[in-house]
Amino acid sequence: MFSNLSAGALGLSLDLPTAVDLAAKHGFGGVDPDLDHFRTLGGASAVAEFAASVRERGLEWGMTGLPVPLDAPAEEFRRALVDLPEALELLTAAGVTRVGTWLRPMHDDRDHCVNWRLHAGRLALVGELLADAGLRIGLEYIGPKTLWSTERFPFIHSLREARELISDSGADNVGLILDSYHWYTAGESTADLAGLTDADIVSVDINDARDDRERDEQQDLDRRLPFATGVIDVPGFMDSVRAAEYSGPVKVEPFMKELAERPVDEVLEQISGLLDRAIAGE
Structure with missing residues (x-):
């Protein structure tokens, strides 16, 4: 696995x-x-040249x-499918192999069964299209009860459910985005991560949680840096990721x-150090 700079995930406005x-x-x-940056380069050849420099x-x-x-609503989903070949051409030219999205853990109108069928069907279709371009899809379940309980019908908000959806879709290029924050807020432990392999994981996020809130009080957009509070067992989480022989990015x-x-260099020096510590298992 390798430490990964995701500027957007840190709230930093940096061009690629x-x-x-x-x-x-x-x-x-x-x-x-950054697909948007690739689109400014003037075509697949220029994207491939830029990727080589990276x-x-x-x-x-x-x-x-x-x-x-x-x-998305049906019409927006259809439009995205029409535009997909252009995006896949650029991502393929760059040598990108991983794309991801999060699963909205609730809905006011779609009950669980309807929402499940919609996601499984769309995931099967999109998974097939992306497999032809050599791309894997990561799905991130969202754990905080303060989010999934806010609308009429709760949806996927645990590792077990996310894995069941992936299995139901039949797509073999779909895996998990594992986030220690969602793992913790879903009430999961290292036992839930046992048996995962590199093929099951597309990306990994590590975060800590506030120490003045109980688990079910944690807010999705109010987290802490890894190792900051010790509320989340980041070392145990990363031990499980290593046991899976995971080879991808950690952010x-x-x-x-x-x-x-804060000064950007100061922030990135800190984040790089935290990631190195987590990956090394110190």
Whole structure:
């Protein structure tokens, strides 16, 4: 596995060339690709050339967003499918292999069965299209009860449910985005991670939680940096990730606005150090 700079996950507004420079400077192993930036380069050949320069800096690609919104209204979903070939051409030219999205854990109108059928069917279709381009899809379940309980029909908000949906879709290029925060807020333990393999995991996020709230009081967008409070067993979580022989990106996604108020180099030096610590198992 490798430490990954995801500027957006840190609340930092960096264009991709700047993110690449900073990732190399601060010892990250990878950086998230940006489809919007690829579109400004003038075609697949230019994208491939840019990607080669990134690899020359010793960096791998992390994960970019899934270009198709699985939860969208039917017409928006259809439009995204029409635009998908252009996105796949650029991602393929760049050598990107991982895209991801989160599963909205509730809905006011769709009950669980209807929502499940919609997601399984769309995931099967999109999974097939992306498999032809050599892309894997990561799905992130959202654990906080303060979010999934806010609408009429709760939906997927646990590891077990996410794995069942992936199995039901029949898509073999779909796996998990594992986030220690959602793992904790879903009430899960290392036992729930036992048996996972590299093929099951597309990306990993590590975060900690506030120490002045109980588990069911935690807010999705109010987290802490890994190892900050010890509320979340980040070392145990990462032991399980290592046991899975996971080989992909690991990033931090704390939703802490104050990070953007500090000098960028100072923030990235701290984040790189935290990721190195987590990956090494120190």
